[in-house]
Amino acid sequence: MSLSTKPLSGMRQRLPCEFRIEKYVTETLRLCSVQAGFEEYDGPVIEPLALFAAKSGGELAGRQSYCFTDRGGREVILRPEMTPSLARMVAAQGELQLPVRWFSMPLCYRYERPQRGRVREFLQFNLDVLGSESLAAELEVILVLQGIMKSFDAPSSIYRIGWSSRRFMADALARCGVEQSLAGAVFSAVDKRDKMKPDAWAELLLQACGGDSGAAEKVIALVSVEALSDQWLTDLMSGSSAFQEVVEFDELLRGVGVPGAIFSPGVVRGLDYYTGIVFELMDTGGENRRSLCGGGRYDNLAGLFGNKKISGVGFGLGVLTLTLFLETYGLISDTVKEAAAAEVYIAVASFEAVTGAGILAEFLRDKGIRVMTDVSGKKLGKQFSEASRYGIPFVVTVGSGEVKAGVYKMKNLSDGTVFTGSPEEITDRLK
RNA sequence: GUGGGUGUAGUUCAGUUGGUAGAGCCCCUGAUUGUGGUUCAGGUGGUCGCCGGUUCAAGCCCGGUCACCCACCCCA
Incomplete structure (x- = not known):
């Protein structure tokens, strides 16, 4: 197997x-x-x-x-x-x-x-x-x-950075008439608001409120609030220090300018250890x-x-x-998706030229150039295909003739032009 | 843990009332034996997820099973 x-x-x-x-x-x-x-x-x-x-x-x-x-x-x-x-x-x-x-x-x-x-x-x-x-x-x-x-x-x-406050919500729920012992269930129901149809959600919320329809209606109103200056909200929360903190934070955000940040009472987050301001980033x-x-x-x-x-x-x-x-x-x-693996590809004409290719590669690498040498041993045409596939812009061909002369041809794959020169000249050309 | 969908070539997918397994892309070879992309000609590649059943005959129908995907739960 x-x-x-x-x-x-x-x-x-x-x-x-x-x-x-x-x-x-x-x-x-x-x-x-x-x-x-x-x-x-x-x-x-x-x-x-x-x-x-x-x-x-x-x-x-x-x-x-x-x-x-x-x-x-x-x-x-x-x-x-x-x-x-x-x-x-x-x-x-x-x-x-x-x-x-x-x-x-x-x-x-x-x-x-x-x-x-x-x-x-x-x-x-x-x-x-x-x-x-x-x-x-x-x-x-x-x-x-x-x-x-x-x-x-x-x-x-x-995107939207929705934010609220756990402390504020706990206080607000109490003021809406939600019993302390039910607060956790109501939090979790509030968290689901965006994922459910309004009717079904209202039903869930009513359950979480222990069947208290008066409290449930107020919670719905609370979660629907879109501005901190909302009259109903300020009346509900008068004298609340948690609400005061929320207002202060809103002023900070406005003062600096955070256009994506929006006060959303419905944001409570699932992790138990959050206590104060909470926020999330939504698409x-x-x-x-x-x-x-x-x-x-x-x-x-x-x-x-x-x-x-x-x-x-x-x-x-x-x-x-x-x-x-x-x-x-x-x-x-x-440019992120198709970043080239190297700046130069060294094509090797025959196995005898491997040493020369290695020396040239090391020379160029010492100059800080990213160099890929051929290891396939395939014929030159294939090596050029390989370079092209990798998105490498230049190919230097190394054969025994070039090694002996110390002069190499470098082809620019994007326009097909060929530059001929010594390793130093090739380096300058690439810099 | 719950619900839905999909499994066919390396990959993306076709495949008619059940009747010889298909295409594009990729890959390989050649045109071009020291120069790539385009083009042209040819080629490799499949236990149709797996097991069983029905049938003269199953990729197709039935049962089971596994895998993956999507959604729920929860959360990043």
Whole structure:
């Protein structure tokens, strides 16, 4: 029986032509982070199960995880996300000067059924500010997110950064008459609003409110609010400090100018550890309905590791979902997709010339030129085809005659012209 | 875990009421034995996902199974 030619379901392997695109995306993300003064970190792929059981969403550590018992009898998990590891790293650094701005590009694992934009092994870009309670941290993080979209030339018309606040919503729900014990269910119902038909959603919400139709109607009104200046809303929330914070944050966003950011009370996010401002980045078109990015403030994440209370704000961004988004809007240029593997191809006329070709290749490489030499041993015509297929613009032909004379012909494949000269002259020509 | 769809050449896909397995692209050879893209001529390549059933005869019908895709759940 022969082995399968496919990798395990949901595990990613990338051919060079695919990897090139991923690298372009990840390098752009890194550049944007570094530009805002963020530093890259990394953590272990395998973590103790308990690290996730405590704080992530319920399903994350349970049904949707790769977990097993290692040879030492420890319950371990292939990390489904990065934030708990980050919290531990920070908690362990007694001397760390806060705040810190860190980012990471970890491979994460979730055991769920693969679908579009969703696989079992995925890169999740993470960016966080830790140790600042100021709304300036939320602003900074959202500005980086906006900067990322700008770097990819994504116009603000094709995406939306919806934001809200957990604290505000908790307060607002109470004021709508939702019982405290039902708040979790109502949150989860609110989160589903965009995915359901209005009637069905209203029914679900009513259930979540424990059948209290008065409360349900108010929640519907709350979630439908589009402006913070809405009279009904300001009346409802008068005297609320959480609402005051939301208004303040809105002023910050307007002050700097973040056209993609829109206050959306319906945004609550699924992860349990978010406490304050939460936000997500959505594609406004129809093709990528999931959020590309989700984030927010968490106040007590490091609490797991002791008394130290560290507040943070950050987001996770799926590299694959982002890439799909960029591709559907044609934002990955042909120069990224078709980047040439080298600047010059050295065609070898006969095996006797291999040495000469190698010497020439080394000479050019020492000058910083990317050189591919033929290893196929096929006839020259085929070698030219090969160079052309790789998108390499120049071909230098090396045979025993050229080696003896020290003079080579270099053909420009785009216009067919031929340049003849010494290695130095060829170098100058290529520079 | 739930629901829907699709499995035919390396790839994208046709394949009529059941009657000899097809096309484009790719690849290989030649026209051109030291010069690519275009063109022309020719060629390689399939256990029709797998197992069973019906039939004189199955890519096609039936049952099962596996894989992949899409959606749900959850989330990036």
